[in-house]
Amino acid sequence: MGRCCRCCRCNGRLLCMCLLPFMMTGHLLVYIMVSIFVTISYTPPKINVHYIAPGNSGNTSTLAPHPLGPFWNLRLEDSALWNQLQHAWDRQHNPILRGNTTGIVRKPKAKIIADIEDECVSDCLSHKCSVPRVHDLDSLPEHMKAFIRSMHCRDYPLLINQPGTCMKNDNDFDLDSPMLLMAIKSQVGNFENRQAIRETWGRSGLVRGESNKKGGLVRTVFLLARQDSSTGPHPDLKNLLELENQKYGDILQWDFRDTFFNLTLKDLVFWRWLQQHCPTAMFVFKGDDDVFVRTGVLLDYLHKQLEEHNLWRAYTNNTDMDLNLFVGDVINNAMPNREPSTKYYIPESFYKGGYPPYAGGGGVVYSSSLAFRLKEVSERVRLFPIDDVYLGMCLHSLGLSPSHHPGFLTFDLPERDKGNPCAYKSVLLVHRRSPKEMLTLWKQLQDLRC
DSSP: OOHHHHHHHHHHHHHHHHHHHHHHHHHHHHHHHHHHHHHHHOOOOOOOOOOTTOOOSSSOOOOOOSSSOSSSSOOOOTOOOOHHHHHHHHHHHTTTTTTOOOSSSHHHHHHHHHHHHHHHHHHTTOOOOOOOOOTTTGOOOOHHHHHHTTOOOOOOOOOOOOOTTTTTTTTTTOSSSSEEEEEEEOOOOOOOHHHHHTTTTTOOEOOOOOSSOOOOEEEEEEEEOOOOOOOOOOOOHHHHHHHHHHHHOOOOEEEEEEOOHHHHHHHHHHHHHHHHHTOOEEEEEETTTTTTOOOHHHHHHHHHHHHHHHHHHHHHHTTOOOOOOOEEEEEOOOOOOTTHHHHHHTTTTTTOOOOOOEEEEEEEEEEHHHHHHHHHHHTOOOOOOSHHHHHHHHHHHHHHHEEEEETTTOOOOOOOTTTGGGGGGTTTTEEEHHHHHHHHHHHHHTTTTO
16 A cells, blocks of 8 residues: 555656646747737837927927938038038037037138138228138139128128118008018119119008908118129219118118129128117018019918917917018029029039028018028028028028918019919019019009909
């Protein structure tokens, strides 16, 4: 009996020892199967593809889209002057890169650039400033050389000012500030253009909208510089300009040469004037004196943009949100013109790379709040000789892009439609029109029935 029990115990223990590996293997298989099942059936939480950029001022819940590229271009184009100068500024104004004197930008080169700038800024008014290290400087057209020699100069005195442009007067129907400030780039000799604008689309005063009849107060100023003596002898028009200004009081003139490559300067000095003398204007139209603007339609559009912005501010409960409106005929993926015979010629020794999106062709509209931001950021963007492109560069530095509007016909209507007033029904701006054409078109559009 005892032997039998001992035998049973021994056989049971042996059986357990034999089955143990199989049991452990079974448990392992069950564990693996459960793990696989959990992994397959697991749904990760949805990741928000937005971020809030560090350093934002104010309490805002606005989310920005995930950046598609780096904030700072760390690659230096050594052979292009503008890229070289801008690269130095990017590092100077970027707190992350400011202390890094190794790598791509070497300290001696940055010091050379700083020394050149100090020399140039101190000698701006004498026009003797020159920038060396452009290997083909002597072979460049005269207007390109002139720009390079003075591209560090930004402060010029006002010769004719209109500090009371945006002040209230008896004819303003208790309106405190302009809905729209027209800033028209003109030249001293373009008397006819300015007069045609005053009598048509650029008339100062209360202007009605075309559809909702809201309209608003419009003020117009003309942005001038000195006659360019380098293009040959010109008749002295100073006295005529003074008489024009006495009669209309809408001339702003600065003490620099009025050239194509200096149009960028007109933006800079105008932003400064706007902030000092007309900060309450709601919107700005900046254009050339050979465009035609349907001001009433433009005011309708601006009222709609303002209403949508106010609704969005109420919806998001963000009463401090600025309206970053910048509208025109947007050009994307443009490259510099390398043909020396054109006025848009930009040599590779000056600039390399493509242009950011910009609105060109003679006229853009932007909010005054954005104008003040453009003024601020322009102090960190090197001057560029094409004003439309420079505005695109400043917008790009703010992380913004211009908005395209099909009503900005910068390349004009088809030839067959130019004489048909009904073809202008949805037009905001058309380029180009002579003074006579402006007056004719204005009269045709007053009683438009289409």
